[in-house]
Amino acid sequence: MEQPTDHKNVSSADKYKNFESTEKSNHGRLPTISEADARQAFLEYAKRHTGYSSTPAKEMSIENIKALKIYRYSLRTFYEERETAWKTCPYYGGEVDGPSNGTAPNPKNMRVYRPYWFVTGEKTIIVPHTSKVQLCICCAGKRMVPCPPLIVCMMCLGSGLYYPGRCFSCGGTGRVRCGLCFGRGRVRCIPCIGQGRMITFLQMKIKWKNHFDKFVSNRNSEFPSEKVDKVSGKTIFSDEDTLVRPVTAFSDPSINESFRNILKEHAKLSKHYKILRQHQKIELVPLSKVYYEWKGEHGAYYVYGVENKAYCDSYPKRCVIM
Ligand SMILES: [Zn+2]
Ligand SMILES: [Zn+2]
Ligand SMILES: [Zn+2]
Known part of the structure; x- marks a missing residue:
């Protein structure tokens, strides 16, 4: 550009x-x-x-x-608005531009390609050398989290009885197989989308306005x-x-x-x-x-x-x- x-x-x-x-x-x-x-x-x-x-x-x-x-x-x-915020997303691999690559610049003074004078627009950029990869707090890097294999039967509310006899849904056990993990006992971790690691970085949003x-x-x-x-x-x-x-x-x-x-x-x-x-x-x-x-x-x-x-x-x- x-x-x-x-x-x-x-x-x-x-x-x-x-x-x-x-x-x-x-x-x-x-x-x-x-x-x-x-x-x-x-x-x-x-x-x-x-x-x-x-x-x-x-x-x-x-x-x-x-x-x-x-x-x-x-x-x-014609003026510029800069806002920064820390963002955390699942880490899918690839290069991590962290502090070991150099000192992070002050976002306020960073040189950014702007549109022509008086042309409005906006841009989102990652502030260099601010990225950090960590294990997902939710699953501790295991990618999966525990999920009960059996859940309370909604038909008999766990009693196993349904008038005039046994509950036909759970066969009288009061429990049915969990629909989330299909009885496997664990599911994919939601915050890291099963990646086990998260990347955190400083994001800057710039808006050009008139x-x-x-x-x-x-x-x-x-x-x-x-x-x-x-x-x-x-x-x-x-x-x-x-x-x-x-x-x-x-x-x-x-x-x-x-x-x-x-x-x-x-x-x-x-x-x-x-x-x-x-x-x-x-x-x-x-x-x-x-x-x-x-x-x-x-x-x-x-x-x-x-x-x-x-x-x-x-x-x-x-x-x-x-
Ligand atoms: Zn996770
Ligand atoms: Zn489950
Ligand atoms: Zn039941």
């Missing part, structure tokens, strides 16, 4: 600086949509909703399009943040490292604070697990507020995401066919 090669260390002071300048230039020119796209989005919105007439979307005159923005921050932490969190910075109180989950944004910052650093490039300190808090939460994983890799990403999700006029009625709706989806909390009432 080949150890997957690590990605190049992409995080550097320069990268964070570049991001800052990108973010600054973005303030100047937010992505805007054309009137045609805004109308098309509204038309599709009407089509998606049963009972909504598409007339207002066709006839309205667009008065203004205001470009707004939503940031979506996501953090993925922890994911996201945060949406939305300053537009009328626009529900959860809508953003279903659309794409434009990645303006992407960073990967063993431990990523908090992004502090936003002029709004509360946004930076939110990023830092998510990072802090993920850092708590290191109490019980080993963090192997982190990936953080910031996307700018386009959002436009479109003001329109239709038959003297003024209204507004939002167009959001790279997909240009529309959202409206007050579709012109008289166009809703009940």
